[in-house]
Amino acid sequence: MIRPFSVGDRIRPGEYRIHSRFPAVINLLSGDDLISLVTERVGAGPINIVLPGSELAGAAALSARPEGLKLDGRALCGEPVYDSGLPRRLGPDRAHWQRGIADLQALVAGSAHPKSLAFLIAPRRRSLFRCGFERSMAERLHTGAQAVMRGDLESGARTLRGTGFGLTPSGDDFLAGYMWGLHARRALGDEDPSAAIARLCAPGPGANPLARAFLRCAQEGRFFSRLKALIEAMLDGTPAQAAGRARDLLDSGETSGADVAVGFLISLQKEAVPCS
Amino acid sequence: MFVKGLIKTGEYFDSVTLMIAGRELSARPGVSDAAVVMGTSENKSILSASGLLCPEIASAGDADLVICVKTDQEQAARAALAAAEGLLKDVRQKGRSHGRYDPKSLENALQVLPDANLALISIAGKYAGDAAMSALRAGLHVMLFSDNVPLETEIQLKTFARERGLLVMGPDCGTAIINGVPLAFANAVDRGPIGIVAAAGTGLQEVSCLISNSGSGISQAIGTGGRDVKEAVGGSMFLEGIRALAEDEATKVILLVSKPPHAQVLEKIGAAVKGLGKPVVAVFLGADPRSLAGHDLHAAATLEEAALLAAALAGGKSADDSQDDLRRRDQELAGIAAEAAVKVKAGQKYIRGLFSGGTFCSEAQLISGDLPGGVYSNAPLPPAQPLPDACRSQAHCFVDLGEDAFTVGRPHPMIDFSLRNRRIQEEANDPEVAAILLDVVLGYGSHPDPAGELAPTIAAAKAGAEKEGRRIIFLCSVTGTEKDPQIRSAVEKRLKEAGAMVLPSNAAAAKVAAGIARKLDR
Secondary structure, three states: OEOOOEEEOOOOOEEEEEEEEOOOEEEEEEOOEEEEEEOOOOOOOOOEEEOOHHHHOOOOEEEEEOOEEEEOOEEEOOOOEEOOOOOOOOOOOHHHHHHHHHHHHHHHHHHOOOOOHHHHOOHHHHHHOOOHHHHHHHHHHHHHHHHHHOOOHHHHHHHHOOOOOOOOOHHHHHHHHHHHHHHHHHHOOOOOOHHHHHHHOOOOOOOOHHHHHHHHHHHOOOOOHHHHHHHHHHHHOOHHHHHHHHHHHHOOOOOHHHHHHHHHHHHHHHHHOOOO | OEEEEEEEEOOOOOHHHHHHHHHHHHOOOOEEEEEEEEOOHHHHHHHHHOOOOOHHHOOOOOOEEEEEEEEOOHHHHHHHHHHHHHHHHHHHHHHOOOOOOOOOOHHHHHHHOOOOOEEEEOOOHHHHHHHHHHHHHOOOEEEEOOOOOOHHHHHHHHHHHHHOOOOEEOOOOOEEEEOOEEEEOOOOOOEEEEEEEEOOHHHHHHHHHHHHHOOOOEEEEEEOOHHHHOOOOOOHHHHHHHHHHHHOOOOOEEEEEEOOOOHHHHHHHHHHHOOOOOOEEEEEOOOOHHHHOOOOOEEOOOHHHHHHHHHHHHOOOOHHHHHHHHHHHHHHHHHHHHHHHOOOOOOOOEEEEEEOOHHHHHHHHHHHOOOOOOEEEOOOOOOOEEOOOOOOOOOEEEEEOOOHHHHOOOOOOOOOOHHHHHHHHHHHHOOOEEEEEEEEEOOOOOOOOHHHHHHHHHHHHHHHHHHOOOOOEEEEEEEOOOOOOOOHHHHHHHHHHOOOEEEOOHHHHHHHHHHHHHHHHO
């Protein structure tokens, strides 16, 4: 019997097999569906199962059935379900929230990975993309983000999706962050984001299963714990607590956390962001 | 220009690994640009815009890794692609600190290691109390390495622990050996019949090494932190430590090490050891011998005396036998001092002790007593007087380089020798200095090559003095064992080769130094 720390609330039934393995994350795939087995440091998420590190090491196959979860034949028991939704918050302290946004923007501009999308809100960082290929990539990401900002959502999404290094390319992370930002605005009483999200998803699912699963979570407004904790700290916490959660988000993956944060920020405060 | 590429299917790397690999490929001779990315159609269009697209990667899909290089010669392109695979592995390997799982919470650590019964806590003092309390609530003994833990927190923790039969070693506990495992700054000593309770870290290291080097060994060595024997804490864990060793079948002799406990604490210790059924040896450095009279323990004046006495008792010898051995040895030390004193030039009369261990500084002062010309220290014990400026020695002088004045913003002198090396040179330049006394502490946590740091400095200082017709005597003690990572005999050999005299203990070195000072006064 294995006792996980948490199980995400968007895990779909299926027989999952290994897709990719990293030191703190194992991705398992069943058709189009993805589950990530992660350590506590990576944290909870809608499709994450958080396990003790010793259990993570050799994991290879997961069975998700209505009667329960089994990892390599061993049952996962007593798991607390992680609620990835963002509860509706009426009448938040807007000034407190705006300060949280400003602090997050300052942190991303000052501390994000050099090869992240932080250059979209701190233009001088673009000089950190040096070689020819990197410069071309930065140009494409910039073009896509600009399109999203001026409301040309389909075109922007088409340009951004799949663009970047790694298994979850920066452009996809940006789009996910942008959609999470729309959901956060909705939770705070802003307009319904459904139409905007539908336009962002119009280009259709890509072929990268990780990016696809990630974007689906964002599309459905299901939050990973690091971003959810940041939002909660920006609403109710002290500036120091919000800064701590923001650093946690930036520590996600290599550039992923920062790329999500940039999309999230632009979505929340696009008029204040120097993207051009 | 030649553009070449390849596809790797089923290989996944994080984005930074890919970026670094791309950059390192770009830096290879003859390579003007390179990219290592997932083969999404979007990335392929960027490759095209960068002039890096080639037919070989046309079939790549979103989940494929593509490697492309642009070179001035075809051969360079082939070589770069051949190197790419190794490069990716190297970059990923460098990016991982290790392959094991590091728990980020006590709860998780206990899941990974459910049989653990001790937590070692080394975090900022203001947070350490909460962490220690969590560990105690989880039923763990605690070694609290952190300092700057508030006194009231220490009292609270120790009260809580005592009620549950748990130990709190610390705060500011740098050394312990539990079930044969050296914790923090400790040495690889043999296991044996002697259990130690110590409120002095380097004191514990010295006695445990001397015992091990004498052929005996340690059952358990429990540190308490120096504040434990003060009035406010009341010797809480010192007493618990004695109780634990009394109950420990492997412990045949108990050795207590501390600076003088508060009078009330001493009374409690006396009551705790009375009728224990095991011999108890105590070295309370600087304590009035009269305060120890009447207690059921063997009082020792130095760490060395205490260690050798405990080893003798554990080996079935009497305390008198041990004292006789020590007296004979001290006569030899007096001879060494007399021999050394005749070698120095007229006008050289002072000894200077530069210590990395505070307990050693105290012990050297106690052994030296009131030397002619006055004794000064930045951590004075009577009759020594306070040193007005810790950075400038005067007369006979014993400097604890582990004091806050020297360690704020820099590593401890057991780890970083730069400060002591500079001070050695300064003392050697003083024409009135005859001998320099140094402690060298080995073991886990200490500098991996102390002789490599000290030996060149000693040799240079001696050579500099000799150019001026003076002779500086270096007296070193080495606290360590043959099993320590630094290997005691190897350290001693290098120090001797540099011209230092190596004595068997700090006490022995201090006795020789004091002997030299007294000879020179005559």
